[in-house]
């Protein structure tokens with residue numbers, strides 16, 4: 001199966017490791033991966049901060065870049081939700097866009113992707129994955145099938161982590177308060193790794209977990225699903241203790 | 245809306261103070277989590293909840309589409325059954341009408357049933373200017389009034405107070421409070437009951453709002469928990485009801501839907517303890533209905549914003565909102581706090597003040613409010629819509645413009661990424677200006693030596 005990858009500007013710029021993991025995972029499952037190099041950003045930040053004209057231009061740009069692709073895979077719940085749910089409101093029609101775990105479970109029909117990740121992991125269903133895309137238990141189903149992985153439930157999982165894009169800067173006090181509560185819930189699980197399907201929320205949570213020297217690392221679900229016995233441990237730079 | 249909120253600083257500053265208030269945080273967490281659980285369990289009992297929600301939404305939408313017709317029908321029915329109908333364009337006009345009606349009775353005291361509409365127009369303050377004292381009779385509103393305070397929740401206006409504080413307020417401001425009053429909830433409630441009983445018996449004029457107005461018969465409906473509403477609605481000789489024009493439902497059949505969804509969504513009860521309905525003037529009583537616009541027709545004119553008029557003030561959105569849970573109701577600077585306040589206040593008051601302009605941003609767009617809303621108001625959609633109309637700070641506008649410019653060509657993004665990678669060891673650990681808010685509580689991720697796109701164009705996706 002041939003798929004186009006929309007990597008998202010955040011992953012492209014800050015988390016190439018997540019992108020490499022998506023490519024190796026999809027290829028391992030037999031997919032041809034195209035990466036249209038003209039792609040940039042879906043416009044979520046502009047749209048959600050009230051810059052509709054800029055967002056519309058980026059949406060049209062996205063449509064043009066991916067026009068000849070049949071299906072676009074996105075390793076970010078919030079970007080996928082922006083494209084699928086908000087583009088129509090901007091009057092922009094796109095090809096079929098699916099979030100990574102949706103693609104694996106619904107399109108490829110796999111739940112065991114042959115991964116190995118011998119760690120205690122808790123999963124945070126980010127708001128756009130949970131209430132936007134309605135990913136349901138797809139991510140957990142995939143994680144449960146990973147060999148060696150111990151999945152521990154996160155108390156109050158459905159509560160927002162307080163990132164909210166520019167909210168984190170516009171309302172820093174409330175954002176930090178929400179983040180503190182989420183971090184406490186994560187620590188209560190005793191997990192080594194906090195996993196999510198969106199690196200933007202993980203930048204926020206990982207940044208706080210690192211600042212507090214909790215020793216918990218944050219890892220995008222793609223990196224866990226791509227891991228095999230041959231790999232070095234997955235993790236974003238901040239998570240592996242090399243954060244700044 | 246109520247003058248007491250005017251001149252408040254923007255939401256972020258209010259919220260920053262609130263999050264450090266340990267008592268407030270504790271009260272809010274406890275109350276909102278308890279009511280969340282109750283709501284979820286009573287809703288789970290209703291097999292057709294989803295259909296009910298759809299029906300509630302559809303009825304409200306259809307009614308709003310033909311609002312003029314339903315309003316005229318209501319007026320006709322209320323008049324035919326002996327009531328008097330008054331139309332108020334804005335808060336000032338509504339207050340003037342009510343004050344005039346009270347003065348015509350010669351009374352200087354009125355009792356009130358909790359009503360959002362009268363708080364919205366600042367009626368108590370307006371009546372005070374005319375030498376008329378208005379007494380709140382809802383327990384929580386009484387606490388707020390005696391404490392010279394502002395409500396912080398639609399349904400639980402004194403959610404920010406604990407029982408020790410309530411005891412103090414009663415002892416200080418309630419003349420007939422028993423001297424040995426303890427902070428036991430039952431003792432506090434009993435003291436309030438005895439105090440209010442005197443008011444009910446002495447007052448000749450009552451002011452109420454209404455949860456619904458049934459157009460086909462001209463019937464008003466009030467749902468409440470304490471019985472104070474029933475007292476106010478039935479005992480006094482004159483009853484004045486101030487009702488927003490969006491409170492209308494065409495028929496009793498439509499009402500049935502809302503009598504199911506409202507209690508379950510608000511208090512998490514299957515049914516509220518008291519439901520009072522009255523049609524026109526009942527025997528021995530003079531009845532006035534004041535129909536209030538106060539910006540509602542402007543909201544109705546906005547295709548996306550108008551869904552806010554479906555609101556039945558259940559407060560489910562407040563109780564599930566993570567921002568409300570930490571910021572509390574006062575931070576919103578309006579009688580309508582929480583997610584509904586964030587979309588209603590800027591539409592009704594405009595976004596001229598820093599506070600009102602900050603409200604559409606008082607949300608992470610997490611969507612919990614939309615899921616909980618019994619009339620399916622897509623609050624995040626309206627927030628984003630309002631953000632597009634809000635004034636944007638020049639520095640932010642410049643930054644967003646620069647970002648859009650960079651994203652408009654892949655080559656520009658590539659150049660920016662390579663520059664960041666080259667300078668990655670030199671980038672500061674703490675960000676300057678408004679962005680310092682990020683690094684105050686979080687470390688920054690390391691900028692990678694190579695972006696994904698550069699890796700891709702170098703390796704075509706790595707080994708196969």
Ligand code: SF4
Pocket residue numbers: 509554555556557558559560561562584613616617618619620621
């Ligand atoms: S917006 Fe919806 S959930 Fe919030 S108070 Fe109104 S009806 Fe209730």
